[in-house]
Amino acid sequence: MGALIVKPKVPMAKINVTPIIDVALTLVVILMMTMPMLSVANIDVEVPQARTRGIESQSRLTVTMGRSGELAIDDDMVEPARFDNELHSRLQGTGEGTLVVVRADRGVQYAQVADILARVRGAGAQRMAVAASPKTEERQ
Numbered sequence: 001m002g003a004l005i006v007k008p009k010v011p012m013a014k015i016n017v018t019p020i021i022d023v024a025l026t027l028v029v030i031l032m033m034t035m036p037m038l039s040v041a042n043i044d045v046e047v048p049q050a051r052t053r054g055i056e057s058q059s060r061l062t063v064t065m066g067r068s069g070e071l072a073i074d075d076d077m078v079e080p081a082r083f084d085n086e087l088h089s090r091l092q093g094t095g096e097g098t099l100v101v102v103r104a105d106r107g108v109q110y111a112q113v114a115d116i117l118a119r120v121r122g123a124g125a126q127r128m129a130v131a132a133s134p135k136t137e138e139r140q
Helices: 018-038 080-094 110-122
Strands: 060-065 071-073 076-078 099-104 127-130
Touching (some): 080 110, 110 127
Parallel strands (some): 060 099, 099 127
Antiparallel strands (some): 071 076
16 A cells, blocks of 8 residues: 655635725725715704705705805805805816705895805706705604
């Protein structure tokens, strides 16, 4: 009978990248979900309540108007004198289907909100929406 030859096991020098890819893709999905929430200006705004539906479009700009008249486009504060030009340039870079969401504090007068909506329309926006917080049954 022949002799049994046993070869010693050589450690594997490869790195298993599957867990790394899983973690990276999970982080990408989380960032994609939270990014639209982060692109809103840091102005303390209490929007009016209404029955609403969610925004279906991914392509959107947010215009925020604070109680004392401060303005922001997405998360950038804008001086009222530069608002029209800044909004027009941002709309030019996004395409035709962009939805412009106007957020205004509940204490802002309707005439000011109507003025902002007219300025948004004048800057070239074809789709507009006014933000509102969801109305709860007990607050009706």
